[in-house]
Amino acid sequence: MMLRAFLSLVVAAQALCGCASPRATWVREGFKTSCPARPAFAEAASANAAGLDDLVWSPWGTEETGWRVYAPAVAAEIRTRCGPESQAFAATLARWQARRALAADGRMSAAAFERMKTGWQARRSFVALRAQGVCPDPPAELMHVGEDEPLMAKDVLVTPPTLKALRALRTRAARELKLKPGDPTLAVFSAFRSPDYDAERCAREQNCNGVVRALCSAHRTGAALDLTLGAAPGYEVDSSAGPNRLHQTQTPAYRWLVAHARRYGFANYVFEPWHWEWGPAS
Numbered sequence: 349m350m351l352r353a354f355l356s357l358v359v360a361a362q363a364l365c366g367c368a369s370p371r372a373t374w375v376r377e378g379f380k381t382s383c384p385a386r387p388a389f390a391e392a393a394s395a396n397a398a399g400l401d402d403l404v405w406s407p408w409g410t411e412e413t414g415w416r417v418y419a420p421a422v423a424a425e426i427r428t429r430c431g432p433e434s435q436a437f438a439a440t441l442a443r444w445q446a447r448r449a450l451a452a453d454g455r456m457s458a459a460a461f462e463r464m465k466t467g468w469q470a471r472r473s474f475v476a477l478r479a480q481g482v483c484p485d486p487p488a489e490l491m492h493v494g495e496d497e498p499l500m501a502k503d504v505l506v507t508p509p510t511l512k513a514l515r516a517l518r519t520r521a522a523r524e525l526k527l528k529p530g531d532p533t534l535a536v537f538s539a540f541r542s543p544d545y546d547a548e549r550c551a552r553e554q555n556c557n558g559v560v561r562a563l564c565s566a567h568r569t570g571a572a573l574d575l576t577l578g579a580a581p582g583y584e585v586d587s588s589a590g591p592n593r594l595h596q597t598q599t600p601a602y603r604w605l606v607a608h609a610r611r612y613g614f615a616n617y618v619f620e621p622w623h624w625e626w627g628p629a630s
């Protein structure tokens with residue numbers, strides 16, 4: 349109760365002075381470039397900096413290079429706004445590792461990422477169902493999102509609670525990201541997809557996303573949304589190519605989602621910056 353009252357005072361003071369919260373500044377401007385030196389983590393910071401663009405690893409089963417694409421999600425996880433190459437970032441990562449009985453070296457390793465990934469995936473109720481061998485039936489009720497709603501690229505179908513959460517999220521995101529009318533940022537470009545449609549598309553395009561889409565896609569639940577985050581030149585909004593995902597995760601809109609979407613019940617499939625699933629609060 350005391351903490352809540354204190355936080356309310358902080359928010360009120362920020363509103364009075366017109367200053368942005370550290371989180372809002374991070375969303376708008378990205379990582380802080382001046383953070384306190386932590387010489388004990390100088391080597392870890394150097395290793396992290398080199399790995400940002402050079403680490404060769406397979407965090408989702410296929411080989412990737414660099415971890416810069418995941419830096420915003422990692423920073424939100426360990427709770428820092430200092431740049432991923434900084435000593436302060438390494439020191440914060442070490443504290444996060446220590447709390448989980450991992451080697452507290454401050455290095456962004458595949459093992460540390462795997463631990464984060466476990467937590468991120470656990471927030472997706474669809475993943476939990478799939479782990480039990482369950483493929484959920486399509487929902488009994490779906491609602492159309494109006495084509496005239498702001499930020500909506502086209503008519504889509506979602507479950508009623510997903511629509512309620514989406515509207516609340518988009519209202520605040522539009523205000524804080526200062527999106528102009530007609531700006532496609534965070535428009536939903538795909539939501540409910542029937543199992544039949546996915547199977548047909550899989551066969552037609554010979555692109556089954558490792559047959560996941562054909563067998564049991566999260567989009568059959570009506571609670572999975574693909575949100576527009578733009579695209580790197582030459583790529584589609586849902587291209588999982590490295591340069592495209594990197595482009596998307598460096599945007600203020602993605603940082604906003606990472607910072608706020610969980611409050612509205614949305615969890616990210618971190619491999620796909622655009623894919624967010626609504627579920628009961630975790």
Ligand SMILES: [Zn+2]
Pocket residue numbers: 538567572573574622623624
């Ligand atoms: Zn999706």
